[in-house]
Amino acid sequence: MGRTPGSPANREAILSAAKTYFERHGYEGSTIRGIADAAGVDPALLYHYFGSKDQLLVAALQLPVNPRDVVPELLAGGLDGIGERLLRRLLGVWGRDWAAGGPMIGLIRASATHDEAARLAREFFSREVMGRVAESLDMPQPRLRAALVGSQLMGLAMARFVIKLEPIASADPELLIACYAPTIQRYLTGPLPSDDRPLPPTRIGKGGHQ
Amino acid sequence: MGRTPGSPANREAILSAAKTYFERHGYEGSTIRGIADAAGVDPALLYHYFGSKDQLLVAALQLPVNPRDVVPELLAGGLDGIGERLLRRLLGVWGRDWAAGGPMIGLIRASATHDEAARLAREFFSREVMGRVAESLDMPQPRLRAALVGSQLMGLAMARFVIKLEPIASADPELLIACYAPTIQRYLTGPLPSDDRPLPPTRIGKGGHQ
Structure with a gap:
């Protein structure tokens, strides 16, 4: 690999080596x-180029956004309407991502x-998305909430x-945002069953919490 | 391929040929x-063995259930609690399916x-799941509802x-059922935005139609 770090070709070689390394060793x-x-x-x-491991991964996999941002x-923006804002943000990014060849879709x-690749996605998501949500979301069970959101997205x-x-x-x-926003909103801020406290044997009626 | 239809080997040869054929030509x-x-x-x-095209596909792909059933x-069972019943049924099937080597997961x-494979899954799901839901679910936008459910599952x-x-x-x-049932329930029976009735004008800029 090159020793003249300033050149674009060298940057590419570094990112290519990083991608291979991440895939082989996982994120952790x-x-x-x-x-x-x-x-x-x-x-x-x-460190000078990328600052941190997550930023290096985002660059190596050409992810359209960094969860850190x-x-x-x-x-x-607050919890009110966060489901809608998340979808609006992501669908915009995905549109561009898809148009650009879809590295995010490639990851899926x-x-x-x-x-x-599954391990890399799992570890990156757990650490950088769920970890950050857990730090900042003032709700019980933040990791379960982030995982539920991840599964719907x-x-x-x-x-x-x-x-x-x-x-x-x-x-x-806009149709997708309207359909999915209540789901994402409930996963992030609605009441959730707890793992420890077994649920009463019920049927959830029509509608239920959104 | 064999001409002695009764033997298991022959049945396997037929199913293998059917799988290849479905993958090459799609379901439609x-x-x-x-x-x-x-x-x-x-x-x-x-016809004698399988009765219909959907049953042949289910056999060829070893799907654990047939949407027809x-x-x-x-x-x-009625619309009340249908989200919970659907999840309970599927998680049971998936548990066995996964233990048995996961043909359903293989399809994903x-x-x-x-x-x-994506075309085959899309066409089979559209015809045999969404078609049947549209026939029997007494709610507006049955195909959108089935697709929303499909996306969460x-x-x-x-x-x-x-x-x-x-x-x-x-x-x-049980935790998963409690978390996801309200989502599935809303997708099937809750109020949904309509495709025809345009939503208030907003910007989603890039992205647009895929």
Whole structure:
């Protein structure tokens, strides 16, 4: 790998080495130092370029957003309407991402078939999304909440971009926002059952909490 | 392919030919006659064995349930609590399916990476699930409702079995049922925005139709 860090070709070589390293070692098992060694550069250079492991991963996988930026921004707007704001933000990003070749969708595809990619997605999501939500969301069970949101967003991305299931695939984003916002809102701020406290044996009637 | 339809080996050869045929031609483009030709058997034999195209697909892909059975059964129980009953039924099936090697999860994995598998899943789901829901669910926008449900179930399956995202991956089924039932219930019976009735003008800028 190159030793002249300033050149774009070198940056690409570093990112390519980083991607391979992340996939092989997972997110938790990767360090800036290990990646620097694999890329044949000084760790200080990676810190200088990318600042942190999450930013290096976002660059290596060309993710359209970094949870480090999005999570606090959404939470800063307050919990009221956060479901809608999250969807509006993501559908905008996904539209561009998809138009640009879909690295985010690529991550979902890869995760579905390669255990290493699944581990990387799982570890990154757990640490950088759920961890940040848990820090900042003033609600009980923040990690369960983040996982529930993740599961609906992953299913929406699968239906819209991968399986291309109609009418979701070509629906106006505003329709999707209106359909999914109450779900995301309930997952983030609604009452949830607790893992410790077994639920009463009931049937949830029509509608229930949104 | 064999000509002695009674033997298990022959049945397997037929199902293997059917699977290949379905993947190549999609669900809509496949006919019992075409599959019989490809397998070198009489169409009457396939009708005799499987009865219909959907049952042949379910057998060929080893799906753990046939929507033809499940959809009417769930709807027959009434709309009250249908979200919970659907989840309870599916999580039971998925548990066994997963223990048995996961053909259903295999379909999700294949759909994520192979366009033919995605088309097959899309066409089968549209015809056999959404079609049946549209026939029997006495609510407006039945196809959108079925697709919304499908998107959440797909995301749940991805989170639980493929990405293995905690705490969803190892959660007690009852916790999942309690978390997801209100979502499924709302998608099936709650108020939804309409596609025809445009929502208030907003910006979602990029993204637009996919």
